Amino acid sequence: MKIETKYHGLIEVQKEEVIRFPNGFPGFIEEKEFAVIPFTEDGTFHILQSVQTPGLGFALTNPFTFYPDYDFNLENQAVDVLELETAEDVTVYVVLTLADPFxxxxxxxxxxxxxxxxxxxxxxxxxxxxxxxxxHNLFPEAVAK
Incomplete structure (x- = not known):
């Protein structure tokens, strides 16, 4: 299916790759379907793009790339909503607040x-x-300078 995106224009997304957020996304409860689209060629950054709303896209990254000690426990309610059976089925992203300079x-x-x-x-x-x-600063060493 074709979707209009915030950063990539019109692109093709496989229906089976669309992620459903049963409870919507915080602040956007009516938004229930998103696609994760690579934003950089190296796969470090992605866009969580709404399938319905072209202007709604969030910059994401894998937190463990920048914060190797990042750790948390999911509450049972979240495990139930996500229908998780094993930890191997989990991918974690964090939303970025992009700044200039990057x-x-x-x-x-x-x-x-x-x-x-x-x-x-x-x-x-x-x-x-x-x-x-x-x-949390993505590049704390650059901010400290």
Whole structure:
């Protein structure tokens, strides 16, 4: 199927690759279907693009690339919504707040986007009792200079 996107224009997306967010996306509860589209050739950054709304796309990355010690537990409610059976079915992303210059970009580690890759269900999870915040520097060494 063809979808209009925020950053890539009109593209082809396989229906079986669309991720359903049964409860919508926080702040956009009516948005229930998204595609993860590579944003950089090296696969470090992606766009979580709404299938319905061309102007709605979130920059994402795998948090473990930048924060190898990142760790959290999913509450049972999230496990149930995602219909998770094994940890191998999980992919985790974090939403980025892009900045200019890019080295000031931050990652929201408090609310990861968790995807069950087996059944294509997704949920942005708000972590409770977590030491993480909504704005962690993606490149802390560049900010410190």
């Amino acid at each position: 080295h000031l970009t931050t990652a929201n580690l408090l609310a990861p986007v968790v995807v069950n890759t087996k059944n294509k269900l997704g949920k942005q999870v708000i972590l409770t009792g977590s030491p993480y915040q909504t704005k």
